[in-house]
Amino acid sequence: MQFLVAHYIEGKMNDLGLRSVRTPKSTPITEDYEISNTVLGLGINGKVVQCYSKKSGEKYALKVLHDCTKARREVDLHWRASGCRHIVNVVDVYENTYRGNKCLLVVMDMEGGELFQRIQDKQDGAFTEREAAQIMREICLAVKYLHNMDIAHRDLKPENLLYTIPDHTGILKLTDFGFAKETLSKDTLQTPCYTPYYVAPEVLGPEKYDKSCDVWSLGVIMYILLCGFPPFYSNHGLAISPGMKRRIRTGQYDFPNPEWQNVSQDAKDLIRGMLCIDPTQRLTIDQVVRNKWIAQYTEVPQTPLHTGRMLREGEDIWPEVQEEMTRSLATMRVDYDQVHIKSLDNTNNPLLNKRRKNKGVNDLPSHMLK
Missing domain, CATH: 1.10.510.10 (Transferase(Phosphotransferase) domain 1)
Known part of the structure; x- marks a missing residue:
């Protein structure tokens, strides 16, 4: 399975004004994004590579995560917190298989x-x-x-x-x-x-x-x-x-x-x-x-x-x-x-x-x- 987060999307809000848990997309991530081999960095649970939206051409960062409890916790907490102006926004979450990885996470590309x-x-x-x-x-x-x-x-x-x-x-x-x-x-x-x-x-x-x-x-x-x-x-x-x-x-x-x-x-x-x-x-x-x-x-x-x-x-x-x-x-x-x-x-x-x-x-x- 894979998780993905990208640049900006309106998520569902609960009564407290916070994002609720997002249901991952089941469609292949490659239908929406072109994934490059450029490594942007290494996170705690996985590496971050560059990707591009096939629809808009916008550049994003894709975090590759192996499906495990820690990865799911990371995705869940980041998704719920990304409504804050000073926290990187989670855009999409994908759940499928890509290059042998069971989890994908795409985050907003921080070019600065x-x-x-x-x-x-x-x-x-x-x-x-x-x-x-x-x-x-x-x-x-x-x-x-x-x-x-x-x-x-x-x-x-x-x-x-x-x-x-x-x-x-x-x-x-x-x-x-x-x-x-x-x-x-x-x-x-x-x-x-x-x-x-x-x-x-x-x-x-x-x-x-x-x-x-x-x-x-x-x-x-x-x-x-x-x-x-x-x-x-x-x-x-x-x-x-x-x-x-x-x-x-x-x-x-x-x-x-x-x-x-x-x-x-x-x-x-x-x-x-x-x-x-x-x-x-x-x-x-x-x-x-x-x-x-x-x-x-x-x-x-x-x-x-x-x-x-x-x-x-x-x-x-x-x-x-x-x-x-x-x-x-x-x-x-x-x-x-x-x-x-x-x-x-x-x-x-x-x-x-x-x-x-x-x-x-x-x-x-x-x-x-x-």
Whole structure:
């Protein structure tokens, strides 16, 4: 069987204004789409290739999924959530067989590229704190939409934030529901699904966790948006090293200068609330959206940030960071007992070190030397 999602279609709505479960089409997908061999990316549960509508010639992205419980959950949750302006729209769902795959999913083609690539390529002046606030507002609206539906995304990261078109009118949208899970009001999530740089402390241990882990990931994304490097990092080529786990568990991060020197206190305070290691004290998505730095983003200072420069100078390192993230996506389960936390006498942030190497900025903040 196959599932397919494409660019835009009016789905049925339930009493809450949310999309209801769609009945998959039984006709062959090849009657409606020309499928190319161009691979656009790899998701948690399958690869994404390019395809074209035979009727309109429009370009779409086709996600190929093997029919299984995880794939069906991904399709169902993505379909129901795609009514949000900042979530990639599911257009069609096909259930048939194609090239030996039992599942197909087509999503709207996001021609504008990834979030961080756009910041790195920005030519018309420096990336500002106000722009970062606007971006965070758009991402938070997508997460709020999900949480209101009792859905946790569980893998929020920049690579899953894509623009519709390359110019300034492009809309930022959240995609890839491979780790998404429905969470009823009294239920908590227990499967440790994550990408290293964006994982919350409670996901690393045996404790239960819920939608608050998405807020932690948002905090990490916001941190990177404002400076160009992550607050937590791995030093030993592992997807998530013991030292990195320790730093996440104990909330060891800082706001080092010069990158953070001119960033507003409001932004730093919001990050602290989102990266609180106690999930019961961590801000909820509703609190984040109501925070003045988000809600009143047009009043946030237009302070030039180091983000674009740091991303450009670390261009050769950033793919390595993404590779670490990708390796972690190979499994949905991690046996925490197999990973032993140990003290590290001397660790540092290779991403930040290399970028500063030729600039004489070698005195790292204390949290990077523990």
